[in-house]
Amino acid sequence: MKLKFIYGDIPFWRAEVGRLALYFGNIDFEDIRITRDEFSYLKEHGKLLDGTSIPFHQIPCLIVDDVSIAQTGAIARFCGKLSGLYPDNDSLEAAKIDQFIDFVTDLNVLFSGTNNISDQTQKISARKELVEGALYRKLKMLENCLSENLTWAVSRKISIADIAIWRLIGWFTAGVIDGFPKDMIASLPKLRRLCVAVDKHEKIQSWIQKTYPANYPRGNY
Ligand SMILES: N[C@@H](CCC(=O)N[C@@H](CS)C(=O)NCC(=O)O)C(=O)O
Incomplete structure (x- = not known):
């Protein structure tokens, strides 16, 4: 199964919940981070410049082989099932x-x-x-x-x-x-x-090192 995760180049929760679920499960995926211009295009046309369908003209969007899945929750559940961060029989x-x-x-x-x-x-x-x-x-x-x-x-x-x-x-x-x-x-x-x-x-820390800009303000807990 080939996975492409489409979102902007920021660690917003809507994207991170799916991306991190895949990362937790060591599941290969293409982490596609679109530009502002590409975002404007998909909002208007419901597809990327290469023709990839973006169902509701919104991101995140996960492409599973050639099927486009939209909606944060649906994507998170799908990725979570693959990685064990969401149950598939409970x-x-x-x-x-x-x-x-x-x-x-x-x-x-x-x-x-x-x-x-x-x-x-x-x-x-x-x-x-x-x-x-x-x-x-x-x-x-x-x-x-x-x-x-x-x-x-x-x-x-x-x-x-x-x-x-x-x-x-x-x-x-x-x-x-x-x-x-x-x-x-x-x-x-x-x-x-x-x-x-x-x-x-440790998995979160490793993802942060790999993908977040240095000193990215992650929050105050
Ligand atoms: N209901 C959607 C909302 C997604 C959403 O609002 N995404 C924003 C980016 S964070 C977006 O694509 N906005 C463009 C628009 O709604 O036209 C989901 O759960 O994924």
Whole structure:
């Protein structure tokens, strides 16, 4: 099976959850990082310049032989099944993981609402309100869903849920989003512990060395 993973040249959670799942399983894939111009083209045409289909005109997209698969969650599950970071015969365990992936999407969508505010002062104030209100409320829910006795979100072993949570929280707390403070999860110890554990994992560290720019701001846990 030939795999091509298509996304931009940034370690955004939507891409990292799939790329890292493949890397964890030592599964060969072509890590295609498109340019801004190529992104504009695919948004308009639903394909790459070489004709590769991009179903919903969005990335990430995974090409499996000649079949194009879209949607972050679908790709993450597919890659996770190949690598053992997602079960292929335990529906309950799978659903437990799915709920976290979907929750990470919800958090992302909550943030995205502030992106359309063109006035910078209004944007920052909307984000501050979000961080202190709806977003923090959601983060506390996430904290409450984590167990005292487990390092990882779902079981005694790392899954695609942990990778998705780690990268989204890493982005939120890296100090790269205007209006988002670096100490956003300071009072959420289980979430911090999970993020630190993912960040320290040897496979994650090796991927970071291999693909992240030096001193890339990964977040504050
Ligand atoms: N529902 C999609 C959303 C993906 C998404 O919004 N991707 C962004 C890049 S991070 C994109 O392609 N935006 C272009 C657009 O929506 O036109 C998923 O889960 O993968």
